[in-house]
Amino acid sequence: MDGRVADHAPTDHRGDAAVPHPLVAAHDLSLVFDAADGPVHALSEVNLSIARHDFVSLIGPSGCGKTTLLRVIADLVKPTGGSILVDGGTPEQARLDRSYGYVFQAPALYPWRSVRRNVELPLEIMGLPAARRRDSARAALATVGLDGFENKFPWQLSGGMQQRVSIARALGFEPELLLMDEPFGALDEITRDGLNMHLHELWKRTRLTVIFVTHSIPEAVFLSTHIVVMSPRPGRITQVIENTLPRDRELDMRETPDFLQIAHQVREGLRAGHSYDGATGPT
Amino acid sequence: MTELAVPATRLRTPPAGASLARQLVRGRTLPTLTVLAAIIVIWFAGAVYLNAPRTIEAFERQEIAWTFGQLVEATWSMERPVLPTPAQVFADIWANTVERSVTSRRSLVFHAWVTFSSTAVGFLIGSALGVLIAVGMVHVRTLDRSLMPWVIASQAVPILAIAPMIVVVLGNIGLTGLVPKAIISAYLSFFPVTIGMVKGLRAPDPLQLDLMRTYSADRAQVFWKLRWPASVPFLFPSLKVGIALALVGAIVGELPTGAQAGLGARLLTGSYFGQTVQLWSALIMAALLALVCILLVTLAERLVLAARGTPP
Incomplete structure (x- = not known):
């Protein structure tokens, strides 16, 4: 670990209109867990810059630290070295400002709340009046194509619909940044294709910045403007691939030579990081 | 169309007797009642068994030649039995709930x-x-x-x-x-x-x-x-x-x-x-x-x- 832990005071660069600063900037970021059998280097010297309105996928095998990196950005864990800025401030400041929405691997809906009240949960916590909560929730549910399901309860919906509710919940308070941790990992491929298309349309329409953790190469290539290839032991970034595909995409594109070319590049990147070697990880 | 709808609904709704029978067979009612019946039978038998010694003693004191039928009758109607019968208990409960004013100290x-x-x-x-x-x-x-x-x-x-x-x-x-x-x-x-x-x-x-x-x-x-x-x-x-x-x-x-x-x-x-x-x-x-x-x-x-x- 180097000694740069608290170098960055939460300075506000927001007045700097001339140089548009990146939304997320990590510098030599590292994170070491103390496990029973010695320290685990979950993240090691991660340098990454994410511009506004980008769609960035983090891809790599289990244990490469992609979820950990997302959790550091969300201030759900603290890094042990290096620095990270989110929207010009510390991740904690960004969390307190509610500048990101987080979508987990599982929908994590509250089963005692109806769909509408699940989407209203963050708005309640922010103290919005009931009428505005209701309007925002309705709009967010319409965005994910779930109008008319307001009064259903989570157990009445399919897995794909539940995950769409959780996306609506993250969108309801209009954050600038959407953090998604393998949101479609537990879904079947047909549902997943549909949701990928949906998410792509949503991103194009809203100009959100999305950081998207995935295991799937086609998913990463289809959705992203940039693909960050990561590798395990220690968790690090081995390559950042810029996606040259046009911004407007259709599912059919996944069979075109251009698409396959980029997918090949990602696969090569994973191979170069020895991601295919000890592929006998814990999961 | 209403004329048609009425018999159709009637067909779908089984008569009350049938639904009660089904409830008995499928629900918990029949098993529960069976257990209750078993408890009552054992209770009556137990009353005979536990009250018999004192009853026989009483018969012998009064030098009465008793039959089994008389014994059973006597054990089921003692004033202070070792084990009262369900009938005695039920009669006492009935007398002290339904037949007595709730303001009474014995209610x-x-x-x-x-x-x-x-x-x-x-x-x-x-x-x-x-x-x-x-x-x-x-x-x-x-x-x-x-x-x-x-x-x-x-x-x-x-x-x-x-x-x-x-x-x-x-x-x-x-x-x-x-x-x-x-x-x-x-x-x-x-x-x-x-x-x-x-x-x-x-x-x-x-x-x-x-x-x-x-x-x-x-x-x-x-x-x-x-x-x-x-x-x-x-x-x-x-x-x-x-x-x-x-x-x-x-x-x-x-x-x-x-x-x-x-x-x-x-x-x-x-x-x-x-x-x-x-x-x-x-x-x-x-x-x-x-x-x-x-x-x-x-x-x-x-x-x-x-x-x-x-x-x-």
Whole structure:
């Protein structure tokens, strides 16, 4: 670990209109867990810059630290070295400002709340009046194509619909940044294709910045403007691939030579990081 | 079209008799009634067996040549039997509930009400205390470490040993009647509520808690919007155990006080004066009261869970 832990005071660069600063900037970021059998280097010297309105996928095998990196950005864990800025401030400041929405691997809906009240949960916590909560929730549910399901309860919906509710919940308070941790990992491929298309349309329409953790190469290539290839032991970034595909995409594109070319590049990147070697990880 | 619709609906709805028969076969009614019938048969037989020695003694004293039929008849109609028959107990209950004014000192409804009121007060105090202790243990690390052994130790002490002390101590500071009994009830009923709620308040999974953190929710919001609603399915089973224990506490509280009212007092006087029929009818009333208490909690549970949209 180097000694740069608290170098960055939460300075506000927001007045700097001339140089548009990146939304997320990590510098030599590292994170070491103390496990029973010695320290685990979950993240090691991660340098990454994410511009506004980008769609960035983090891809790599289990244990490469992609979820950990997302959790550091969300201030759900603290890094042990290096620095990270989110929207010009510390991740904690960004969390307190509610500048990101987080979508987990599982929908994590509250089963005692109806769909509408699940989407209203963050708005309640922010103290919005009931009428505005209701309007925002309705709009967010319409965005994910779930109008008319307001009064259903989570157990009445399919897995794909539940995950769409959780996306609506993250969108309801209009954050600038959407953090998604393998949101479609537990879904079947047909549902997943549909949701990928949906998410792509949503991103194009809203100009959100999305950081998207995935295991799937086609998913990463289809959705992203940039693909960050990561590798395990220690968790690090081995390559950042810029996606040259046009911004407007259709599912059919996944069979075109251009698409396959980029997918090949990602696969090569994973191979170069020895991601295919000890592929006998814990999961 | 209405003319057609009416017979169609009639066809689909089976006649009342058929549905009752189906209910008997498929539901819990028939098994429950079978067990009841078995209990009654064994009870009548037991009455003959247990009352026979004294009856035979009486026959022999009066030098009567008795038959088995006479023996059975006599054992089933003793004034102070070792074991009264279900018929005697039922007749006593009937006489002291339906046929007696509830204001009478011999009315079982009156005694059941006295016991129920201290059960209810004790149950409410105990449940509130149980929830408070659980909330403290979940939120304050020191309480979590220090309190649990005492909570468990409190239940290891036999209530029969503590009840007279509570009654005497409170009697000295002028508290008699309902209050000491309610405190004994509370002492018993807080325990299951504490145990259930500690588990319930810790039921939210890490993702549900992380979600709250991403919203920068404060502790009160995490409690009211996540921990408390997540604990409700754990609360009601605890309350059912709690109210049954509260009833036991109220009855035990009536035993050492020389109380004039309450099912516990009926049990005590019944056993003092060998009034076994009175003893058994008080026992059966206590069992029925327990059933009513549990049904009340179950009803509250159904209403709350239905309002939360829980799957049927």
